[in-house]
Amino acid sequence: MTAREGLIVTLPETAEGQPLWMRVVDGTMVQGGSGTHWLDACGLSALPDDCSVMLVPPAGLTALHWISNADMTARQGRAAARLAALSDSIDPPEMLLAAANENDDPARPHIVAVAARADMQHWLLWAQHNGLDPDAVVPAALLLPEPDQGYVMGTVGGSSLLRGREAALPADAPIAEMLVADAPVATLSADAVNRAAIAMLAEPSLNLRQGDFAKRARRPLDRQQLVRIAVWVGFIALAALLISLVQIIRYNSAASTLDSNSLGLASTVLPGASDPERIEADLDARLAERGAGAYTFTGPVAGLFTAMQRAESVSLTKLSRSADGMLTATLASAQAADINTVLIALQEAGFKITATSSQGTDGRVLADITVKP
Numbered sequence: 001m002t003a004r005e006g007l008i009v010t011l012p013e014t015a016e017g018q019p020l021w022m023r024v025v026d027g028t029m030v031q032g033g034s035g036t037h038w039l040d041a042c043g044l045s046a047l048p049d050d051c052s053v054m055l056v057p058p059a060g061l062t063a064l065h066w067i068s069n070a071d072m073t074a075r076q077g078r079a080a081a082r083l084a085a086l087s088d089s090i091d092p093p094e095m096l097l098a099a100a101n102e103n104d105d106p107a108r109p110h111i112v113a114v115a116a117r118a119d120m121q122h123w124l125l126w127a128q129h130n131g132l133d134p135d136a137v138v139p140a141a142l143l144l145p146e147p148d149q150g151y152v153m154g155t156v157g158g159s160s161l162l163r164g165r166e167a168a169l170p171a172d173a174p175i176a177e178m179l180v181a182d183a184p185v186a187t188l189s190a191d192a193v194n195r196a197a198i199a200m201l202a203e204p205s206l207n208l209r210q211g212d213f214a215k216r217a218r219r220p221l222d223r224q225q226l227v228r229i230a231v232w233v234g235f236i237a238l239a240a241l242l243i244s245l246v247q248i249i250r251y252n253s254a255a256s257t258l259d260s261n262s263l264g265l266a267s268t269v270l271p272g273a274s275d276p277e278r279i280e281a282d283l284d285a286r287l288a289e290r291g292a293g294a295y296t297f298t299g300p301v302a303g304l305f306t307a308m309q310r311a312e313s314v315s316l317t318k319l320s321r322s323a324d325g326m327l328t329a330t331l332a333s334a335q336a337a338d339i340n341t342v343l344i345a346l347q348e349a350g351f352k353i354t355a356t357s358s359q360g361t362d363g364r365v366l367a368d369i370t371v372k373p
Contacts, residue, residue, distance in 0.1 A: 004025070004026065004048075004050055004051075005023075005024065005025050005047075005048050005050060005051040005052070006023070006024035006025075006051060006052040006053070006054065006198070006201045006202075007021060007022070007023055007024070007038065007047060007051060007052075007053050007054070007132075008021065008022045008024065008053075008054045008056065008197055008198075008201055009021045009038075009053070009054070009055050009056065009127075009132070009134075010056040010140065010156060010157035011055065011056065011057050011058055011123065011126070011157065012058065012157065012158070013058045013059070013060060013157070013158065013159055017158070018034040018035050019034065019035065019036065019157075020032070020033075020034050020157055020158070021033060021034070021035075021038045022194065022197070023038065023042055024198050024201060027198055027202070028198075029194055029198065036130050039131075046131075047131075047132075052135050052136075052201055052202070053127075053132050053133065053134045053135050053136075054134060054135065054136045054137075054138055054197075054200065054201045054204065055123060055127055055132070055134040055136070055137045055138075056137075056138055056139075056140050056143065056156065056157060056197075057115070057119070057123050057137060057139065057140065057208075058140065058157070058159070059139070059140035059141055059156065059157070059159050059161055059169075059170050060159075060170060061115060061116070061119050062113050062114070062115045062139040062140070062141075062208075063085075063089070063113070063114045063115075064111060064112070064113055064114075064139060064141060064142070064167075064168045064169075065081070065084070065085040065088065065111070065112045065113075065114065066109040066110070066111055066112075066166035066167065067080075067081040067084050067085060067109055067110050067112060068108075068109040068110070069081060069106070069110070070106055070107055071106075072106060073106060074103065074104045074105065074106050077106055077110055078100045078103070078110050081100055081109075081110035081112050082098040082099075082100050082112055083098075084112075085098050085112040085114050086098050086114065089114055091116065095116060095117055095118070096114055096115070096116060096117060097114070097115050097116070097117050097120050097208065097210075097211070097213065098112055098113070098114050099112070099113050099115075099206060099207065099208045099209075099210045099211075100112045100113075100206070100210075101205055101206040109166060111142070111205070111206055113139045113142075113206055113208055115208060120137070120208060120213055123137065124137075124213065133215065134209065134215070135209075135215060136201075136204040136207045136208075136209060137207060137208035137209050137213075138200055138204050138205075138206060138207065138208070139168075139206065139208070140156045140157060140159065140161060141156070141161045141162075141163055141168030141169065141170075142163075142168065142200065142205055142206055143156050143193065143196055143197045143200055144156070144161060144162075144163040144168070144188065144193065144196060145163075145188075145192075145196045146163065146165060147163065147164060147165065147186065149165075149183075149184065150164065150183040150184035150185060150186065151163060151164045151167075151180055151183055151184070151185045151186070152185070152186045152187075152188055153171055153185055153186070153187050153188065154187070154188035154189075154190075154192065154193040154196075155190065155193065156193060156197075160172065162176055162179075162180065162185070164179075164180075164183070167179060299373055300327040300351065300371040300372070300373060301319070301327065303346060303349050303351050303371065304316075304327070304329060304342075304346065304371055306345070306349070307342045307343075307345035307346045307349065308331075308342050310341050310342065310345050311333065311338040311339070311341040311342050313333050313334060313335070313338045314331050314332070314333040314338050314339055314341075314342050315331070315332050315333070316329060316330070316331060316332075317330045317331070317332045317366070318330035326370050326371075326372060327370065327371040327372070328368070328369070328370050329368075329369050329370075329371065330366055330367065330368050330369075331366070331367045331369060332360060332364045332365065332366050332367075333364060333365055334363075334364055334365070335365065336357065336365045336367075339355075339357075339365060339367045343355055343367075343369070346371060350373070351371050351372065351373060352371075352372040352373070353369055353370065353371055353372070354369060354370045355367050355368070355369045356368045356369075
């Protein structure tokens with residue numbers, strides 16, 4: 001598959017060097033340069049959303065291994081190849097990243113690239129700082145096409161590289177001359193290297209963005225899924241509403257039944273009772289007329305006198321019973337705290353009280369109270 005638009009950025013071998021970039025449109029290089037101002041050079045404010053970005057790290061910082069595991073399945077062989085590449089490295093495995101290619105042929109060796117995790121983090125942070133989120137990070141030597149025999153030599157990012165069928169390394173590496181020996185070496189032109197890099201942009205043979213360095217895929221907005229979610233939310237809301245309505249109906253039915261039963265019981269004492277909310281008041285009034293019931297006189301009076309025993313300085317200046325049976329009294333004391341002691345005692349005894357304070361002509365504190373069981 002060929003990318004509609006792409007950007008290939010090759011990092012320099014040294015900190016003083018400048019990255020090289022190449023813009024690709026429809027499989028063809030349209031612009032290129034050095035530095036990090038590719039947007040300005042291309043006359044763009046931002047890269048297109050569908051633009052594929054490939055980052056090529058320095059060749060000297062990535063070691064490549066060709067490891068065969070013909071007696072294993074492709075998946076098992078890939079895992080074993082990563083472990084073998086890590087074991088052949090000098091640094092501890094926890095400090096390294098080993099990424100294998102997607103080779104599904106057990107007869108062919110797996111290509112494993114090993115790089116320091118710190119270097120990988122540095123490359124991705126550099127890319128992020130320059131507004132890039134690479135889709136692929138590909139070792140520089142793999143940009144050269146695999147030869148049918150011998151080796152090919154080409155320049156990537158200013159570095160001369162060699163690649164054979166089962167080896168890839170910088171051309172100036174100490175082991176290069178011994179490894180090549182008498183094998184034929186074909187020199188690739190810059191255009192040939194660019195074409196190979198463009199082909200790698202569309203389908204990388206090995207991507208270092210694996211494991212915890214894998215690029216997080218942005219899932220497109222699925223309108224059908226949103227519609228399904230909205231429908232389910234509507235069903236849930238409707239079900240909750242129906243449950244609430246059923247409960248309200250049940251509560252109203254139970255309340256109506258209770259009111260009917262209450263009216264039936266009250267009619268034996270109060271003929272003609274028709275309002276459930278008036279039953280308690282009418283019964284209390286009837287009992288008050290008889291001097292009994294909740295508004296009986298002796299109960300509240302006894303409770304008041306018992307409460308006054310807690311404050312001997314409190315005196316009773318007025319005591320009466322209203323037409324509805326409510327006990328009304330006036331308490332007097334030199335200190336309001338003593339009256340409060342009596343009121344608290346009444347509340348602790350279970351009586352409902354009200355109190356209004358005032359100042360007497362003799363300077364004492366007066367409290368007009370009502371007491372109800």
